[in-house]
Amino acid sequence: MTLTGSGFIRLPGGSVVVALSLPRPGGSGHRVRVLVHAANRPRALTRLRNLGLRAVYLRGNTEPPTPDEVTAVLHHPDGLVWRGAPEDDTESWHPIRALLRPSVPEQLSPR
Template sequence: MLVHAANRARALTRLRNLGMRAVYLRGNAQPPTPDEVTAVLHHPDGLLWRGAPDRAQELWHPIRALLGT
């Protein structure tokens, strides 16, 4: 998941407000790529996900697609 938030606490709050209570945020092994930063900053929800981050061909999806709203 990519979460656009001012800090770690706000990122957790955004996720928990969506019903994701068991979320634990860990630091990235590597800094986000320019494409990841652009994706999350320019998406109106500011919250994106993808199922297989190690596969470059999988695109980011808006949180609405995961939650079914």
């Protein structure tokens, strides 16, 4: 899937931060903003594909990461974070594991 609202920025050391707007897993119709720090763009996309997001491609640079987004991903130990409301600066960035973990089915209460 070619993604709108995506882009990248090359850092002074040569690495890149890639920002992608992806559909939220589970088909809720909402989008999430995902940030990836990697040595280069292909490696950033490979990191996402290795997590199961197989059809992720970056075409163009329509919405590169903001300085705040770059700071957020550089200060996270995994270098891979997401936020459910990209326009809401008050929402925290979350580790990618929190987005991709399987949802726990609701247990039925006994009658």
